Amino acid sequence: MNQARQLAQFMRQWHLIDANQQDVYKLGTKVAKYLSGNWKPIWHPSTDCGDHVVVINCQDIAMEGFDWKHRQFHFNKEYPKSKVNIPAYQIHMYDPCRIVYLAVYKCLGKSNIRRSHIARLHLLPDAEVPSFLMKNVGNQLEQVQEVVKRSTEYTDEERRNFPRLVKFPEDHVVDWEAPIDNPGRHKLYNPYERKSKIQQTPTK
């Protein structure tokens, strides 16, 4: 088994990774490592030992916090008025694979061989993998982040077995837990507001 694994390192291996709810740049560093063959002990910049990586569910990748809006890609054609910063979410809306491509391209480092490495990257927007790709795949890579479950994905049994943290006081009435109407935004008292209204009214 070990020998087979050792021999497989001299071939082009095919890895599959699920990008669902994974951070783009954490995923990109992992994918870049496999694309360049950097994980192999035989690796050397002059050795062409990179693998193929198939990334599925590209449209479900995640970013931290408000990064979809705040991470901007700078495009400059070096013509007048051609500099533009495009936020990541606009690129992702246009093409769900482009952000992953840009992230992997960045994580491959600034070298001339990265274009030959990224040529072995296969990006698929959802979980449908065409059969001519699937027949090559021999390994599934571990995800870089946990996949968060929604509240609707938990079963009733899991919910029942979960310890109860909230203990209400003795005189608690269940109806107090009912949703209340939206009280609206709190407005600070402005003593000058009235005054200005009076001033606005014509006195003549």
Add this chain to the structure above:
Amino acid sequence: MMLARCLPSGWSAIRGIATSSSAMKWKIKEAEEGDTTVVEMEKIEEPARPKNAFCTLCTCNLPIKVKYSDVLILEQFMRPDGTVLPRQLTGLCRNKQLQIERCVMQAHWSGLFPDKTIADFDRSGYKQFNRYWKDDMSMYRISEKIEQGSWYYVKRYDTKNRPWNKLMKNPLNWDPLHTHLYKKHKRKPKNITDK
């Protein structure tokens, strides 16, 4: 007349509940008998918090810090409409209450409570995509990151970037205004690459 008769009885009822030592929860029960409405308090069997209890989150020795992804913990502190119960009811200390409120807000932003949101929760633009949070103060550490864009791109396979696909996939994005988008293109697109 009515007020004078109601007040003392009401006060005694409240005092009665406050001094009761039995561990119970109560529920308001309304019943109509003819033209009069009878309001009663009904007991529900559930162990209550003792009077001298401290904040539950500090005393229960949780091995982890509560995060936005701990959905089963957060929904215990929530109302069915997705808002957080006040501190008088949850019995948390001030810091933990604020932490829970921040986590619930993050969970809403990540779309983890699709059954406990308001109908007009904003999910347009960048808010429609998956996002995660490093910790509960993550949303206050904001900075703009400028990346070097590149036109070098090899589009090998059909990326299927059709708006109606995205709308169908995430039920939070379903909107009657957009139905024309996925009604028009009912036919399944042919997979050209798969021969």
